Amino acid sequence: MTFASIMVAVDLGPQVRHRVRLSGHLADAFQARLIGVAAETPAYAVPPVGPTPGSAFALSASSEAVLQDLKRAHAAFEEAAGPRARVEWRSNLEFPLPFLIAQAAAADLVVVGSKDEAGAGLFAVDPGDAVMHLGRPVLVVPPEVDHCDARHVVVGWKNTREARRAVRDALPFLKRAAQVVVLSVDEGDGAAQVRDVVGFLEAHAVPVTALQRESGGARVGTVLVEAAAEHGADLVVTGAYGHTRLREWAFGGVTRDLQAGAPICCLMSH
Incomplete structure (x- = not known):
């Protein structure tokens, strides 16, 4: 692929x-x-x-x-x-x-x-x-970015249709990466299980590790960007608009935050 x-x-x-x-x-x-x-x-x-x-x-x-x-x-x-x-x-x-x-x-x-x-x-x-x-x-x-080597990638994971589609769509990047971190963020209701998506990526020979974080009151988009910085990643992969766009417009959301303020490239699928 x-x-x-x-x-x-x-x-x-x-x-x-x-x-x-x-x-x-x-x-x-x-x-x-x-x-x-x-x-x-x-x-x-x-x-x-x-x-x-x-x-x-x-x-x-x-x-x-x-x-x-x-x-x-x-x-x-x-x-x-x-x-x-x-x-x-x-x-x-x-x-x-x-x-x-x-x-x-x-x-x-x-x-x-x-x-x-x-x-x-x-x-x-x-x-x-x-x-x-x-x-x-x-x-x-984002502005001023003219390279995306994607040797290190963070995948923001929630077991939704949009996230599953994003992981599948990102496979050409993920298969070339040296390190892929699948990150699930606990916003207070438990972190998403990552076993199946990790197994899926391993079956495609993707070098993947799993990571769970508590949001600690921070916005999920911020947690993703911080994790990317920690792992030297220049690409974040996420599903887009798991909630309606109206809800994201009114209350904010991961998609909106990343589109507006992420300092690194973001691959999104809906």
Whole structure:
């Protein structure tokens, strides 16, 4: 099992070159093709009643402005991707998320920026939306990070559909790792049993150990990041949105915390 095709969401933010470089390194590691994707809709002005003089010109000018921005995004992608042979570019005048969803059928892994990435704006895709709708594992990359060697990985474990899917989706990373720590966090109602997931990973020749922690009142996302730092990990693997997004928005949750503030890459599946 491997990643044969890695897709990266490209925007005009200052961090996009880091994200593309990271995606390119992963493409090299897995001998995969690298696909850059960008889209945006023109800012059409809607007349109040019927057509107005100059409206056709305004539509044309708005479309041309977006096309120029797409050319800038393409140039940034090509520069950061470098002279790799298996590189592809896809763009269109469309809303970014629907376009990315349509293209995701070609990808084994989709790489996006984190939620707190400043200045992304144009063409940017919310990582929570990506995880919920793409049907592919999503690698969320924080600002300033341009490598993810994934030699040491922490798996945040709870025996849920989302976590099981994430472990399966992450196997190409986990099988290459030197150390994988499966961490279950006791939030006061007992830690999740890890015997079966550890056995599953051992059957796939993954070098895995189990670890249990009490949250001690800390947020689970914080415990995961601290464990990653202790083990020198640059990748956290978790299921995403085990609770509804509305509940996470209102009360907070692991997915939201990691997407917004984790200093290392997070692979998420839903």
